[in-house]
Amino acid sequence: MIKNSFFLLFKLLITLFVTLYCSRVLLQELGIEDFGIYNIVGGIVSLLSFLTGALASSSQRFFSYELGKNNGNISNYFSMTMIVYFILSIVLVIISQTIGLWFIYEKINIPSVRFSAAITVYQVSVLTFIISIMAAPFNALLISYEKMKLYSLIGITIVIIRLLLVISLIYIDADKLIVYSIISLFLSFISFLLPFYFCKKQIKDVKFKIVWSRKRFNELLSYSGWNLFGSLSAVGFNQGVNILINIFFGPTVNAARGLAVQVNSAILGFTTNINTAINPQIIKRYSSNELESMLGLVKNGSKYSFLVIGFISIPILFNTEYILSIWLTEVPEYTVSFIQLIIIDSLVCGFSAPLMTSVQATGKIKYYQIIVGGLLLLNIPISYFLLIKYSNPLIPLLVTIALSFIAFNARLFFTRSLIGLGIRDFYLNVVIKSIVTILISISANLFVLNKVGGFGFLNIVIVGLINSVCIFIFGLNRTEKKFISSKIFSVLKKY
Structure with a gap:
């Protein structure tokens, strides 16, 4: 597990520096307004990710669980997952071309001179998203088999290609907002192709075949159905804020939040890598009934996640303005406050990831998703009514922090009920x-x-x-x- 964490950490360090540099180039080349437009249009497409998020966590849970039981059923689960993902892709195209387009035309605040470009970006983003859906089962396989070195090398390759393509924007004389959306499309294709190729070469005991099992389909659907609600809540919790900010304040404030989210994603990447290494072990130990060992992993994972976030975020909190001054040539208004509040929220959520994985491992997620998902979804109506009254773009982030704390305690309660974790x-x-x-x-x-x-x-x-x-x-x-x-x-x- 330590070796896996090292490979993931190495990948993250490269990803971190490249992502931050790319953000600087993008803000400089696109401008604040177009950068904000890309964030809000991409955010609408990301709203559809509640479907893929549900299936991604479900498939990884089933893959890791079956590997822990060692009964040879993983190939059937993989095949069923691929079929379900294909059906899902068709559903998402229909949703994006009906509800999604209606929302952009009727609700989103985009300057009229950039509306045509925004629609083009939206359509390209939908295609990008569909390709990324089909890559998810292959990434889940690599993680479940703990092929972290391979997983890291794929990530590093994609990041380097992204860096080269983003730098090329400097020399391209065209609508850079549209060009960048096409770059993202190309990167999603590479992100599908590489895991597909390496899964085929490295994981010989898993083969795709046309198979249909009503029992397995119902099992996937039942488990994914409740994950669907939880994933919708998580996406609404985050992207709902982005849309509210756009409706009330326009794309320039979206640009500020987009930059803050990128800084936060870089910080959370360190804990994501810790949890990516730990999660398969938590599920496998539950499936083999090693509960004491599993509880130890959950507690250690929660502690390490929080301390790592604290280790990285405290220097940023103390030096936010200085870091932004050397990172960006132009800093949008509210960026400093957004970064500081989002980091505080990350600290509040720092303990939660291993708790979520332990609940997922049990498969008993119905009431967990209803309660925790319901709490997260409250972010949108509460923020909306407070924005009407106070008209301050920081309000949704303050609401987010409060709800994150309540949701953490709810997760802790469910972990105690399902696997016996002592709250005290x-x-x-x-x-x-x-x-x-x-x-x-x-x-x-x-x-x-x-x-x-x-x-x-x-x-x-x-x-x-x-x-x-x-x-x-x-x-x-x-x-x-x-x-x-x-x-x-x-x-x-x-x-």
């Missing part, structure tokens, strides 16, 4: 200990920076060092400290 133990040894660690780090940083001063890059270095020391001393147990110390000494001995 989790709060004392994971939540409180981790939060106290981050608060000590913030206090130490405020004290030192107030005494020593510092600016720019020096500030980031000081905060990073204090952060590292605080997390090591207060956030880790004796075994974890020993493990990290031994790794550091083994590296130092080589030099």
Whole structure:
């Protein structure tokens, strides 16, 4: 698992720097307005991802579960998943060409001179999305088989191609908004082709075949059906905010939120990689009835996720304006506030991913999705009515933070009910200990920076060092400290 995490971390570091640089180039080449238009139009297409999100998590759960049971049924589940995805693609095309187009024409705030380009971008984005749907089962296979080195190499290849294509925008004399949407389409095709090729070469025991099993279809449909509601809630929770901001404030504020989301995605990428390595193990251990070992993974995964977010986000919170000044040539209004609030929300959600995976592993997700999904969907109506009253673009993010905290506690309750996770133990040894660690780090940083001063890059270095020391001393147990110390000494001995 540590080896898998290393490969994913290496991929993430490259992805992080390339993504941030590409954002700088895109904002510069597209301009704030077109950058905001791309974010809102792409966001509408992303609303359809509640369908794929449901099936993606379902297929990965079934693949990992069957591998844990080792009964040879994974090939049948893979074939059924591919058939369901194909049917889903047809449904999504119909939805996008009816409800989706109506929404853009009637509800979205786009300047009239850019409306034609926005429609073109929308249609290309739909095709991009359909191709990415068909890639999902192959990525799920790679993760379930824990082929993290291969998965990372594919990701790095795609990121490098994206970098080269985005740089080419500088030299292209055409409508760059449309050109960038075509670049995204090409990248989605590569993102499908590479996992497809490597799954065929590396995973020999899984073959696609035309197969139909009513039992397996009902199993997939029943499980995916409740995941569908949960995925709709999660997408609405995020993209609903984007649409509300567009309706009330226009595409320039969308650009600010789009940049904040990209910064946050880069931060969350580190925890996503931790959870990508841990999730198959959680599901496999549940399927083989190793509950104590599974609970240990859930607690450790939650703690590591939160501490990693804290480690990366605290230097950003202390130096947001400086980082933006060296990252972007032009910073849209509200970007600083959006970044800081979205990072706070990520810290609130930091404990949740392993809890969600543990619930998914049991397959008993009906009431979980109803309660947690219902809470998340409240974001849209609450934000809408508060925006009418106060007209402040930061309001939806404040609502998001409050609902994220309530949803985390709901997830914790379901994890206790389904797999016996002790809430008191989790709060004392994971939540409180981790939060106290981050608060000590913030206090130490405020004290030192107030005494020593510092600016720019020096500030980031000081905060990073204090952060590292605080997390090591207060956030880790004796075994974890020993493990990290031994790794550091083994590296130092080589030099």
